[in-house]
Amino acid sequence: MLSLSRRWLRITPAVCRFASSHAHSPSDSKNARIMRILEKRIEERKRLSSELSHDMSSSADIIRLKQLKESEPLQAAWDEYTRTRQLLDETTALFEDSDEAMRALALEEHQSLSTSLTSLISSHIPSLLIPPSPTTHLSAMLELKSGVGGSESSLFLADLMRMYLRLANSRRWHTSVVSQNENEGGGIKDALVEVKGDGAYEALRWESGVHRVQRVPATEASGRVHTSTVAVIVLPLVEETDSADALFSMDDVKIEVMRARGAGGQHVNKTESAVRLTHIPTGITVSMQDERSQHQNKRRAFTVLRSRLMDLKISREIAERRATRQSLVRTADRSEKIRTYNYAQERVTDHRIGLTLKNLSSVLEGDGLQDFIDALQKDHAESVLEDMLSAE
Amino acid sequence: MASKLLSILATSLGPTQARLELKWMQQQARHPAQLTEMVTRRSRGEPLQYILGSQPFGPLNLLTRPPVLIPRPETEHWVIKLADRTSASPTSPKSLLDLGTGSGCIPLLLCHLLPQGSLRTHGVDISPQALDLAKENAAVCGIPPSSPGSCARNTRNTFTATLGNFLDPMFSEDATIDPPYDIITCNPPYIPWHEYLKLPRSVTAYEDPKALFGGPTGLDFYHAIAHLVRQTNFIRPGAVVALEVGHNQAQDVERIMRVHAHVRDTEIWPDPWGKQRTVLAHL
Numbered sequence A: 001m002l003s004l005s006r007r008w009l010r011i012t013p014a015v016c017r018f019a020s021s022h023a024h025s026p027s028d029s030k031n032a033r034i035m036r037i038l039e040k041r042i043e044e045r046k047r048l049s050s051e052l053s054h055d056m057s058s059s060a061d062i063i064r065l066k067q068l069k070e071s072e073p074l075q076a077a078w079d080e081y082t083r084t085r086q087l088l089d090e091t092t093a094l095f096e097d098s099d100e101a102m103r104a105l106a107l108e109e110h111q112s113l114s115t116s117l118t119s120l121i122s123s124h125i126p127s128l129l130i131p132p133s134p135t136t137h138l139s140a141m142l143e144l145k146s147g148v149g150g151s152e153s154s155l156f157l158a159d160l161m162r163m164y165l166r167l168a169n170s171r172r173w174h175t176s177v178v179s180q181n182e183n184e185g186g187g188i189k190d191a192l193v194e195v196k197g198d199g200a201y202e203a204l205r206w207e208s209g210v211h212r213v214q215r216v217p218a219t220e221a222s223g224r225v226h227t228s229t230v231a232v233i234v235l236p237l238v239e240e241t242d243s244a245d246a247l248f249s250m251d252d253v254k255i256e257v258m259r260a261r262g263a264g265g266q267h268v269n270k271t272e273s274a275v276r277l278t279h280i281p282t283g284i285t286v287s288m289q290d291e292r293s294q295h296q297n298k299r300r301a302f303t304v305l306r307s308r309l310m311d312l313k314i315s316r317e318i319a320e321r322r323a324t325r326q327s328l329v330r331t332a333d334r335s336e337k338i339r340t341y342n343y344a345q346e347r348v349t350d351h352r353i354g355l356t357l358k359n360l361s362s363v364l365e366g367d368g369l370q371d372f373i374d375a376l377q378k379d380h381a382e383s384v385l386e387d388m389l390s391a392e
Numbered sequence B: 001m002a003s004k005l006l007s008i009l010a011t012s013l014g015p016t017q018a019r020l021e022l023k024w025m026q027q028q029a030r031h032p033a034q035l036t037e038m039v040t041r042r043s044r045g046e047p048l049q050y051i052l053g054s055q056p057f058g059p060l061n062l063l064t065r066p067p068v069l070i071p072r073p074e075t076e077h078w079v080i081k082l083a084d085r086t087s088a089s090p091t092s093p094k095s096l097l098d099l100g101t102g103s104g105c106i107p108l109l110l111c112h113l114l115p116q117g118s119l120r121t122h123g124v125d126i127s128p129q130a131l132d133l134a135k136e137n138a139a140v141c142g143i144p145p146s147s148p149g150s151c152a153r154n155t156r157n158t159f160t161a162t163l164g165n166f167l168d169p170m171f172s173e174d175a176t177i178d179p180p181y182d183i184i185t186c187n188p189p190y191i192p193w194h195e196y197l198k199l200p201r202s203v204t205a206y207e208d209p210k211a212l213f214g215g216p217t218g219l220d221f222y223h224a225i226a227h228l229v230r231q232t233n234f235i236r237p238g239a240v241v242a243l244e245v246g247h248n249q250a251q252d253v254e255r256i257m258r259v260h261a262h263v264r265d266t267e268i269w270p271d272p273w274g275k276q277r278t279v280l281a282h283l
Helices: A002-012 A026-051 A057-068 A072-096 A101-130 A151-170 A201-209 A294-325 A360-365 A366-390 B002-014 B015-028 B033-044 B048-052 B073-085 B104-115 B128-140 B193-198 B220-230 B250-259
Strands: A139-144 A175-184 A190-198 A209-215 A224-239 A253-257 A275-277 A283-288 A339-342 A346-348 A356-357 B055-056 B060-063 B094-097 B119-125 B159-165 B181-186 B235-244 B265-270 B278-281
Touching: A026 A057, A026 A072, A026 A101, A026 A366, A057 A072, A057 B159, A072 A101, A072 B048, A101 A190, A101 A366, A139 A151, A139 A201, A139 A294, A151 A190, A151 A201, A151 A209, A151 A224, A151 A360, A151 A366, A151 B104, A175 A294, A175 B015, A175 B055, A190 A201, A201 A224, A201 A366, A224 A294, A253 A294, A275 A294, A283 A294, A294 B033, A339 A360, A346 A360, A346 A366, A356 A360, A356 A366, A360 A366, A366 B048, B002 B015, B002 B033, B015 B048, B033 B048, B048 B055, B060 B104, B060 B128, B060 B278, B073 B235, B073 B278, B104 B119, B104 B128, B104 B159, B119 B128, B119 B265, B128 B159, B181 B220, B193 B250, B220 B235, B220 B250, B250 B265, B250 B278
Parallel strands: A209 A339, B094 B119, B094 B181, B119 B159, B181 B235
Antiparallel strands: A139 A190, A139 A224, A175 A190, A209 A224, A253 A275, A275 A283, A339 A346, A346 A356, B055 B060, B235 B278, B265 B278
């Protein structure tokens, strides 16, 4: 492409104003802001490399080199941008060429260059500018609680849980059901599932909120459509070995056993392993009774406590950012109804992004959920970008 | 069918406990008939741990078999605490004697929790059934016996067990034990006679009375231990004696250790339910 354009340039060096006479679309000003941010970063790179000492003697050099290395993809994107821009100008010059075939070729070339420039500015460069999320590598703790709708809510909870376990399986995440309470009329009243694997939290965090189902329950004889809900809470899973120490001090955690045991010891051989933790500063309590060993219940309860505190820390950080930067990042309000599964219409609608998939079974039993997650992640990335632009 | 089994269990256990226990049985039962049998046995008062054949103890999963005493959560709690308080390393390994070892739970958990090569444990019990189970548990937990007579340092923590009666006044001369020790642990039978009638059937009808009854006052075995501790060269200076006690015996046992074993430094640890459960004597 490059050599072709150069050849044309030699034929007709005239310059045309055609390209810049395009009408301004709303995305133009956004793109301009994106490019301003990139330009700033490139200037910063120049400053950094000019500050490097000749013999690399200072320790600050190492930091500078590291920063330069990290921003190399930005430089590459900038170089590609300027190159494409230049080619575009050169091509534009050919619009007034006397040869009709040449003009047609130039037009074609111009279109293809415009397309790559647009995708460079609207998707590639923003993805480089968005700071990496600190939660990228975290695993997730998935909590499901039946809401309104009685038994039907529990039946739907079991469906949702299968949907998540299937997704985890296809993403090669390792799952284990930490606790689960069956409903006597069928289904599951509540469940706690550990989802271990890279990116599990990053993908599943958008599932937090109220999921609503509209269908005729299997238990309903009259064929009337019921509406029930299940609440989903996705927490970041913090491993014991992670820097969890900073999350709480052991002195702040009250550990209680759940029942009176009489004389205890040799006098009693009943299994009473339930444990409750209370984190005094936040008032968070975690109860665990699913294991036969008190020791194991305690370990699991601490895992959940760490997740809750980590979640609290993340939401607090988001709130702080919002307070300082007028962030447009949406709140993760867990009482908010986020999605509806309508069986009669065979559709699933996500209310946050207004996305509807007309194939309900593909969401519950196929790849449909991944489509929602992709769309939600993209939406999030855009709002982070908006946030960055408005802070500019 | 599950709801029928649940209601059978709920009659004797209450609804919450019944749901939990049914779930644990379901996780283990290989077919419906086995589950029904488990529920029937449980509703007759058999301990859940004997029906399932195991009991978690710290990170270990120990085998349980009648009539050997089922490891209790109170014991699990103080043994983990003892492990936290014990400084042992391969360069200064420690030697431990567990009196009335039963399932082997105390020395096995300590072997599991302390650094490898830092602990050599030996359990004695008067019951051959207990010894068999303790050795099986050691195998299940991957804890090897130490090679007898060899002075060579073990690279792993070890467990051995022999038949023995520590009520016998000549016990310290027993050829199968190898004093002096750095740590003595014991969960001796401590239930006094007058409390026998108040015990649940799941205890009296299934667990070994020899592991439960500590004489008229429940204190017989503590006197025997005090006698042992006083023997010359039975324990090393700086040794620790950790004794589990019944719900109202801590003061009595502390006095026995101070008066009869001449120990000046003692402490009492509560269990998670707030009962004074363990008496520690520091020599």
